[in-house]
Amino acid sequence: MTGRIRVGIVGGGLAGITVAIALSKHRHVDVHVYESSPQFTERGAGIGLSPLTLEALNNIIPSAIDLLKTEAGAVEADAARLVIVRTDRCLAPFPRLSSGTEAGALVADLGQGAGLTMNRAPLLQTLLSLLPKEILHARKRLKSLEQVDSGVRVTFEDGTNEHFDAVIGADGIFSTVRDHVLGGKEHAASPAGWWDCRHLVPFEKAREALGEESFKVDRQYAWLGDGAAMLHGLVENKTMVQCIIAAIDKSFSTDRKREVTRNSLNDALPASWYKGPVAKGMVDLILDQEDPKGYAQWEHKFTPTYANNRVCIIGDAAHATSPWQGAGAGISIEDAFIIGHLFSNISTAAEIESAFKAFDALRRPRCQQVVDNGRRTGRLFCGQDETVGVNAEKMGRELGLMFAPLGALDLKLHKEDALSIMQEFLNN
Ligand SMILES: Cc1cc2nc3c(=O)[nH]c(=O)nc-3n(C[C@H](O)[C@H](O)[C@H](O)COP(=O)(O)OP(=O)(O)OC[C@H]3O[C@@H](n4cnc5c(N)ncnc54)[C@H](O)[C@@H]3O)c2cc1C
Structure with a gap:
C-alpha cells in the first residue's frame, strides 16, 4: 500500500x-x-491495571481482559486496603492486629471495582x-x-x-x-523523595511472616505510618506475594540504586513501626533474598x-x-x-x-x-503531611481525594x- x-x-x-x-x-x-x-x-x-485502564486496553485490543487472564496469568484484584500502623486512636476493625491501642486502624478500602494484577x-x-x-x-x-x-x-x-x-x-x-x-x-x-525495596515470596511464607489477618481480604494491603509505608499483594495466580517497603529518602543521592541491609532498614523505619503488626515480618521477608537492593523513586x-x-x-x-x-x-x-x-x-x-x-x-x-x-x-502514606499527620480519618479523606480522579475519566x-x-x- x-x-x-x-x-x-x-x-x-x-x-x-x-x-x-x-x-x-x-x-x-x-x-x-x-x-x-x-x-x-x-x-x-x-x-x-485498574478497571479504567482495562477499558482503554479493551478499546485497543478487543477481549484484552480474557487474553490477559488466559495468557498472562492475570488475576482479579480490588484496589488496595489501606491500614494504619500507628495513629492517635484506634478505629478497628483490626483490634487483634494491634500491638498497642494505636495500631491497626482501617484508613480506607480504595475502590474502582476489580482490576487485574499480573x-x-x-x-x-x-x-x-x-x-x-x-x-x-x-x-x-x-x-x-x-x-x-x-x-x-x-x-x-x-x-x-x-x-x-x-x-x-x-x-x-x-x-x-x-x-x-x-x-x-x-x-x-529528579528524585521524588522516597526509595523502595521489593521481594517476591511464596504465599505460605508471607502468611507465616505477616499473619493470617494480613490476607483477610482479597486486596493489596498498604500499611501506612511514620516516615514509611509497607505494601503486600498476591500475584501469580495467588501463589506469590509481592512485598514492598518504601521510605523517605534521606540520602539526597543522585545514585538511584542502593544496598539494603537490616541496618539501613532500621535506619529508615522509625521505632513506631515495630510496635505495629507487620514491620518485623516485612523486613525479614525483604532481607530473605540474595543481595537485596533499593531504588530511589524519580519523577x-x-x-x-x-x-x-x-x-x-x-x-x-x-x-x-x-x-x-x-x-x-x-x-x-x-x-x-x-x-x-x-x-x-x-x-x-x-x-x-x-x-x-x-x-x-x-x-x-x-x-x-x-x-x-x-x-x-x-x-x-508516610505521614508527612503536617495537617493530616498519621490520623486515620483525615488520611482516608485526603487519600480518597487523591485517588478519585484516576477512575473518573469518561x-x-x-x-x-x-x-x-x-x-x-x-x-x-
Ligand atoms: C516500582 C514500580 C511499581 C509500579 N507499579 C505500577 C502499577 O501497579 N500499575 C501501573 O499502572 N503502573 C505501575 N508502575 C509504573 C509503570 O511500571 C510504568 O509507568 C510503565 O512501565 C512505563 O512504561 P514505558 O514503556 O513508558 O517505559 P519503560 O518500561 O521504561 O520502557 C522504555 C523502553 O525504552 C527502551 N529504551 C530506552 N532508551 C532507549 C533508546 N535510546 N533507544 C531505544 N530504546 C530505548 C528501554 O530499554 C525500555 O524497554 C510502577 C512503576 C514502578 C517503578
Missing part, C-alpha cells in the same frame, strides 16, 4: 508496544518499534504476540533525531539511519526523545509539552511518576488509546503535527495530575475531545 504514514516508535516497553498495537490496526499506518535491549522484555514483579514479563509477551515480528527491531538504541522538511531522521548508536513521517518516544524515564522534544535536559527526571516534576512538530512523547518518557498511585502504566495505556484514535482520523503526514498537538493539549493536564497526586499520596468523551481539539488545530 503506497502513501502510508510511517511511524517510528522508540522504546519497546508497555507504552511503546501498546501504542504500536493501537497504530498497527490502521492499514494506512506503517509502524516500527526500536528497542535498545537485545530482547523485548520487562523486568520486575507485579503490576496492577507479572510484567507475561503482560509484555502477551502484547508482543499481537504484533508482526518484522516490525519489532531489538538492539537498536536511538542516538539522535533530526526534524527535516519531509519528516524525522533517526540515527541509531549502531550507525544506521531511518526516515519516518513521525516519531513517538516511548523510551522511558531517561528518554532521549524527551530531550529532543523539550530542547534539553532542563525538565529531566518528571513538570513537562512543558509532549509534542514538537512530528515528534511526541508518551508513557514514562512524558510523565514518569512516583509509584504511589500505581497508575504509570495505566496512563501510558490511555496515551496509546488516544494516539491510536487520533491516527485513525488522519490520512496524510501533513496532519500529524495537529494530531500530536491535540494529544499534548488533552493528555498533559490528566497526566500531570497523576504525577502531582502521586507525590502527595506518598506524603500522606473514555468516550476523552476520545471525542481529542478529535475536536485536533480539528481546531487542523482548521488554524
Whole structure:
C-alpha cells in the first residue's frame, strides 16, 4: 500500500508496544518499534491495571481482559486496603492486629471495582504476540533525531539511519526523545523523595511472616505510618506475594540504586513501626533474598509539552511518576488509546503535527495530575503531611481525594475531545 504514514516508535516497553498495537490496526499506518535491549522484555514483579485502564486496553485490543487472564496469568484484584500502623486512636476493625491501642486502624478500602494484577514479563509477551515480528527491531538504541522538511531522521548508536513521517518516544524515564522534544535536559527526571525495596515470596511464607489477618481480604494491603509505608499483594495466580517497603529518602543521592541491609532498614523505619503488626515480618521477608537492593523513586516534576512538530512523547518518557498511585502504566495505556484514535482520523503526514498537538493539549493536564497526586499520596502514606499527620480519618479523606480522579475519566468523551481539539488545530 503506497502513501502510508510511517511511524517510528522508540522504546519497546508497555507504552511503546501498546501504542504500536493501537497504530498497527490502521492499514494506512506503517509502524516500527526500536528497542535498545537485545530482547523485548520487562523486568520486575507485579503490576496492577485498574478497571479504567482495562477499558482503554479493551478499546485497543478487543477481549484484552480474557487474553490477559488466559495468557498472562492475570488475576482479579480490588484496589488496595489501606491500614494504619500507628495513629492517635484506634478505629478497628483490626483490634487483634494491634500491638498497642494505636495500631491497626482501617484508613480506607480504595475502590474502582476489580482490576487485574499480573507479572510484567507475561503482560509484555502477551502484547508482543499481537504484533508482526518484522516490525519489532531489538538492539537498536536511538542516538539522535533530526526534524527535516519531509519528516524525522533517526540515527541509531549502531550507525544506521531511518526516515519516518513521525516519531513517538516511548523510551522511558531517561528518554532521549524527551530531550529532543523539550530542547534539553532542563525538565529531566529528579528524585521524588522516597526509595523502595521489593521481594517476591511464596504465599505460605508471607502468611507465616505477616499473619493470617494480613490476607483477610482479597486486596493489596498498604500499611501506612511514620516516615514509611509497607505494601503486600498476591500475584501469580495467588501463589506469590509481592512485598514492598518504601521510605523517605534521606540520602539526597543522585545514585538511584542502593544496598539494603537490616541496618539501613532500621535506619529508615522509625521505632513506631515495630510496635505495629507487620514491620518485623516485612523486613525479614525483604532481607530473605540474595543481595537485596533499593531504588530511589524519580519523577518528571513538570513537562512543558509532549509534542514538537512530528515528534511526541508518551508513557514514562512524558510523565514518569512516583509509584504511589500505581497508575504509570495505566496512563501510558490511555496515551496509546488516544494516539491510536487520533491516527485513525488522519490520512496524510501533513496532519500529524495537529494530531500530536491535540494529544499534548488533552493528555498533559490528566497526566500531570497523576504525577502531582502521586507525590502527595506518598506524603500522606508516610505521614508527612503536617495537617493530616498519621490520623486515620483525615488520611482516608485526603487519600480518597487523591485517588478519585484516576477512575473518573469518561473514555468516550476523552476520545471525542481529542478529535475536536485536533480539528481546531487542523482548521488554524
Ligand atoms: C516500582 C514500580 C511499581 C509500579 N507499579 C505500577 C502499577 O501497579 N500499575 C501501573 O499502572 N503502573 C505501575 N508502575 C509504573 C509503570 O511500571 C510504568 O509507568 C510503565 O512501565 C512505563 O512504561 P514505558 O514503556 O513508558 O517505559 P519503560 O518500561 O521504561 O520502557 C522504555 C523502553 O525504552 C527502551 N529504551 C530506552 N532508551 C532507549 C533508546 N535510546 N533507544 C531505544 N530504546 C530505548 C528501554 O530499554 C525500555 O524497554 C510502577 C512503576 C514502578 C517503578
